[in-house]
Amino acid sequence: MAGWRKNIGRKGFKVMIKTMAPAREGRINCLGLFLTFFLFVFPLLTLFPAQLFSQSDQALLNLSVTIPVRFNLEISNSQVSFTRTGPVTQPQAIPANEGVFSLTLKIAGSQTANVNIWLVANSDLRDESTGYTIPVETISWKAEGPGFFAGQLSKASPALVAKISGSGIFKGNLYFSFADNPQLYAPGNYQTVVTLLAEAI
């Protein structure tokens, strides 16, 4: 029996002692191990490292954020008034009693879209007690702020106040004035309603 040596002990029972493999088989094992490594183990190590040595793992999470088109329009006060003071006989520009009229546009728009703001008067200024009227075109404004424009009120067609593109918070200041002419406009309390129009293009 190759690789084993039979020995008989003093008591007469058999003892099997494993001995070193013969030199020829040792060469075969070395060759086999060498071939196994390069034919199987090495390719496995290179092709499937994750499966063989996985001590980590990864997982993916997809994030998605949707920003819809939206805008808000805020104004500092809901009324603008003008008062003629003193015995004036000559035409004059009377500034608004409220001072500055602030307009704030908050826009989440697209890269190419514009938001336009218009002012339009519903009617001429009218004193309800007398029925007298003053043309609403006597009211005009100066503008402060990028994208904001000066203009004059009209009941016939809206006047452009602001033209804004992109997203963000845009603030403009309007300074209204009334072109008074005491020789044409009788004393009284004249009123009208002005509408702010916003459009996104």
Added chain:
Amino acid sequence: MKVDNKTFLVKWFQAGWLVLFLLFLFPDSSELKASGQWVTLTISPSSISFLAGDPDLMPRVSASSPVLVTIRLPQSRSWRLYIRAEGNLIGDQGQVISISNVSWVASPKPPLVDGVLLAGQSLELGQGQGRLFNGQLDFYFNNSWLYLAGTYTQVVTFTLMVI
């Protein structure tokens, strides 16, 4: 029992081909991991979304659902979990929102920690020890009027390392 040269090589070839066959049968390591032989990290769901409303009324937007994190190990080991945003939020028109506007609140704390995403940076989300761990992440998005309208996306990678 004598093993001759030919028989020895044939047996090694047979064993090798069997291993190769099994590996080709399960090319995705996760199938093998499911048997509990390797570490497993599970994120559910795999996608979350934020629908931004009026920034004045909703300055902080919650994600569509919480994200559940599950870690399974073959035996009790120490682990570290990392989170990495692969970039900023990119819109369908190429517009960009900084990913640092996305944050999370984790539970339980510890082993997890809260944080804010940073583009291209791996951040330690937590570390612990054990064989099984379940955690939850609630993601939030900082809303603003400064963002251009559109749909923005990005991928976040979670990496589990067994120490």
